[in-house]
Amino acid sequence: MNRIEEVFQKRKTGLLMTFTVAGDPDYDTSLSIMRALLQGGADIIELGLPFSDPAADGPVIQQADQRAIESGMNTDVFFRLVSEFRKESDIPLVVLTYTNLILQREIAKFYQDAANAGIDAVVVADLPYEEAGEYIGAAEQAGISPVMMVSTTTSPERLSRILSVKSGFIYLVAALGVTGVRREVNPEALRYLEMIKQATSTPVAPGFGISDREQVQEWFRAGADAVIVGSALVRLIGENLDSRQEMNRKITACVRELKE
């Protein structure tokens, strides 16, 4: 059992999964941000491996990707960063990236390198079920949990095919559109969560647009096993580039508040 399966199995309350971009705004600050997330009480840390063309992301995360790439982030540096952080903590680590970065490293090598660095699960934003076969196989071979995405536009037939994959968790796209802060929880997505929960015992984590404590609580009440908060944290990074201390303090406070 890897860390991601374990954390879901042992959970007593809903889990908070934070999303930030690796290397945003640079390697060292990124490490300190991960420490700040831990300190705030994050249960799972999801890291974006930045891609030049993040078509599933809104402007906040696009800018973070750009900052990270400009500061020298690439797949080699990413695995180095994760390995370094892994020495300090046993928290489950998830990567979110895009197909091309996995493909260019060679699929099997990517998952093996990820496992060696201490990653537990991999989400690929532009890899639907139909294209995912080889990637899922390589993940399982390396002891990594693949994570399938499901959206409110996913038909019941597709859903049952997607649920046939042994996912670490189901990533429920909680809002139509790209990542970014939304004011309210989409009721259609809440209903969709209920449908998935009835169909599977695999944990479900909604993400996209979830940004404050109230929304997080609403999702937990609806039965989410974990809730993913990204753009709200990434925005704090972007807004506090001139003071790293202030940035980290705000990130810890934000995570703490989301967890309350």
Added chain:
Amino acid sequence: MRLNTRMGEYGGCFVSETLMYALEELESAYLNILPGTEFQAELAEYMTKFAGRETPLTFCRNMSRELGCRVYLKREDLLHSGAHKINNALGQALLAKYMGKKRLIAETGAGQHGVATAIAGAVLGLKVDVFMGDIDIERQALNVSRMKMLGARVIPVSSGTRTLKDAINEALRDWVAQVRDTHYLIGTVVGPHPFPLLVRDLQSVIGKEARRQIFEAEGRLPDCIVACIGGGSNAIGIFHAFIGDPSVRLFGVEAGGEGLDAKHGATLCGGRPGVLHGNYSYLLQDAFGQILESHSVSAGLDYPGVGPEHAMHKDSGRVTYQAVTDTEALEAFLYLSRTEGIIPALESSHAVAYARKIAPALKKDSILIINLSGRGDKDVETVNRYLEMGS
């Protein structure tokens, strides 16, 4: 998906899960609505009475004499809107209307596809939003004005490289948010399945006509066909009817920019396979898979990807892919204008430039067809600047 999503090993559907719904819906329209007699009759009516098909196959007396072979131009520049893009825009817009969509979105580089979509939206009563990189907005100002006059909204894109690639990213982001009532009218043979098939089918009218016309004029197949390659739609459009004729040599001409060892947009000549914008094909990318910035004097060829069907034809060797530089294309722009009285688009000028290179090796009675994908009014500013720099 009900069809094979691959062309050889290329193509596929690399999109977020939310968009799979729209692609399945589009594939179903491609299979069930597009071939229908009612749809085909209505499209044919728009193509002939509105867009101006068929387009002539013009024999070029002067150029043939100078180059020493029989040169023909397939005149897509004479279509309403001024480029082949209207073949695809009218077809997809009509399909979107049959599907009950209310709104069209499109990306554009040179602005020709944006103009074509704005025209199709206006005549079919659909709202149109066009995404365009702000660098392209500047270099294709005439087309920006045309789109606005046609009632479309032009949305500037300032992310990434601020050109066609980023306009496609932005269109995909919009589509995923409005997937139920919006059709993404992609402008070339790229994107996830079924777009490369759909756009190919809509553009293949070019080759069907050219095949019949060359038999009428010469009583035989041509020896060479030359077309420029941005995403590859005008090229596939003319090649498709000749793919099964091994005696016809097919040439795809990419944007060599400042040279293949410097900045360029020659994806097939200088790239390697990867995944971008929903499909697996050749890409300009670094060792890690980050997409590189492309460069071309011609906005319509300034793209680091290419359609998957071309990737397949490259690997099989059926089509030869080569590049010409910015300078060669600019020279060909002036050459065609002065020799034949036809001002070509800078994109199409790449095909003209390459034809000039291969013609000397051909026989006197060899037949060479150049696909003249568009007219050059939109490019006169760019060419003027080049002339001023040179003088």
